[in-house]
Amino acid sequence: MEEPQKKSPGELRRDQLLKYAVLGILGAVLLFILLGVVSCTIASRKEKPGGLEDTKVPGLEENVGGVGKTIRSMVLVHAVGRNRLDVYDIDNDKTLQLQLEGKVELKNAYGQAITLTDLRPGDILEAKYDERELVPESLLVSGKAWTRADETGVEVDAGSNTIRLGSDRYSYTKELILHYRGEPLEAGRLHPADVLFLRGYQDKVWYVEVLQAHGTIRLENSAAYAGGNLQIDGKPYGTVSADMEVAVTPGIRTVEVVKEGMEPFSATVMVEEWKTAPLDLQEAVTKEGTLEISLDPGDALATLDGNRVEPDVPLSMAYGSYVLKVSREGFSSHEETVLVDQAYRKLTIRLERMPVNLHVDAPVGAELYVDGAYVGIIPVTTPVRPGNHVLTARMEGFLSVEQVLQVDGNAGDLNLRLPALEPAAGE
Structure with a gap:
């Protein structure tokens, strides 16, 4: 038998390098596969909160196609565009832009089919959409939302973000939509005299529309009537102060001011939304009457508001109330409030002797x-x-x-x- 031919040192070195190259390639392939597995694992853990494979999150459904998760949530419509819907996800506290390309199930609260143009800012929807692609599968105008129409006397506290409707109290967030004729409005401009439409979900108000804004009546030259009683359309509005302003519902309003000793003031004024209607009360007209007092005994002492008056002497007095006091030694004192409200009035005061x-x-x-x-x-x-x-x-x-x-x-x-x-x- 022939002996195997021995390889030269150069050939041995070449074979060794070839072996190392093959091993290196195999190692690189294994490393690439390992990195792929780790990457998939990390991505899977990110998609499930807490990194737990079996964790179930409310409002989420596993998408069979593996594209993303399906979210079921209440959303507030901010804006309606062409093939898109800007919304605020109430349940998950985030703003989204849903893409309405392709077939989307749109229905009103009665289950009837509607189109995208039927939706308005402030609508509250029950949405089912893909979390990753933001493509909705269905949008239903929610019957769980509540509405209050033609409300007046609504009190808004911007400091505590609360809205009071009679005995009911609701809160609101920065996502509140407040509109007047389609334009945004600051909550601080609302007044109980406004007529409002409100829509909410659970204990929060999410949409307010001003159906009719308040106007203002400003009483000018009213100093003479200060302290008098103000009525508008027969309803009391408190005590008159100098140049006071009163917010009212727009329209033709009847203003009355009554003060003792003054001619009653009455006028009508047209009030418009967001505008101030001045009402000049002019100079007050003071009415006067004549008061005459007779005394028995005739030498008794009589005073009106602390000022001595002579008996049987007619006195010119401004309309109003005065305190009359009559006294004499050996007789019981007399005191009464005298109202001057006519052209002439005569009083006879007889004192009784002390027992x-x-x-x-x-x-x-x-x-x-x-x-x-x-x-x-x-x-x-x-x-x-x-x-x-x-x-x-x-x-x-x-x-x-x-x-x-x-x-x-x-x-x-x-x-x-x-x-x-x-x-x-x-x-």
């Missing part, structure tokens, strides 16, 4: 009656006014005694002894 104390000390033990009214058991003291009074003493088993007493207001206190009682017959 005097009557002390009856006999017959002891008898009952004393003054003008038929029981006073007490003699001896007894009782006040009596000036004039004639009938005093009666009674005791069981005795004949009653009567006596007429004339009391003079200037006499001072009186002491009296009635005649002794005689036994009744048969006693």
Whole structure:
């Protein structure tokens, strides 16, 4: 047998290099495959929150084609374009632009088919769309959203982002759509006099449309009527202040101002949306009347609002209320509020004398009656006014005694002894 031909050192070196090259190629192929596997694993973990293969996220459905996940969510329409829809995803708190290329199921709240042109900013939809491609499968005008139409008296608190409708209170976010005739409007411009349409979902308001904006009435030259009562269309609007402004619903409004001592003011004014209608109250006209006061006794002291007045002297007085006080020593004081509201008025004030104390000390033990009214058991003291009074003493088993007493207001206190009682017959 022939011996194998030995390879030269050059050939051995070439074979060794070839072997290394093959091993290098195999290693590179294995490394490429490994990197591909790792990359797919990382991508898969990113698509599932938390990196857990079996985690289920509400509102998401696995897309069979593997393109993306299907989102089911409530969305608020911001703008409607050609083959696109700008929306805010309420459930996932993000803004999106949905692409409406191809077949998309569009329905209203009654399940009837509609077109993209039927949608408006502020609509709330139940959307089903691909998370990655942002292509909706279906859009349904939600019946879960609520609406309130022709609302007035709505109070908006921009500080706390709340809206109060009567006893109901809602919140809103920066995504609130507020429109007036299709144009954006700041929430701070809203007033309870505005007429509003509101749409919301659960406890939040997402869309407000001003159907009719408020106007303003400004009372000019109103200082003379300050403190008077303001009414608009028969409804009270508080107390008048100088150059005050009042927000009202637009239209022809009847303004009335009433103040004591002033001619009542009444006028109609046309109020337009967002505009101020000035109303000049002009100079107030003060009405005057004549007041005459007679006094009995004639030398009594009379004052009106603290100013002394002479009796039986006609006084020219501005319409209004005044406090009248009349007094005299030995007489009861008199006080009343006098209203001057006519051309002439006369008052007669008669003071009553102060009562005097009557002390009856006999017959002891008898009952004393003054003008038929029981006073007490003699001896007894009782006040009596000036004039004639009938005093009666009674005791069981005795004949009653009567006596007429004339009391003079200037006499001072009186002491009296009635005649002794005689036994009744048969006693």
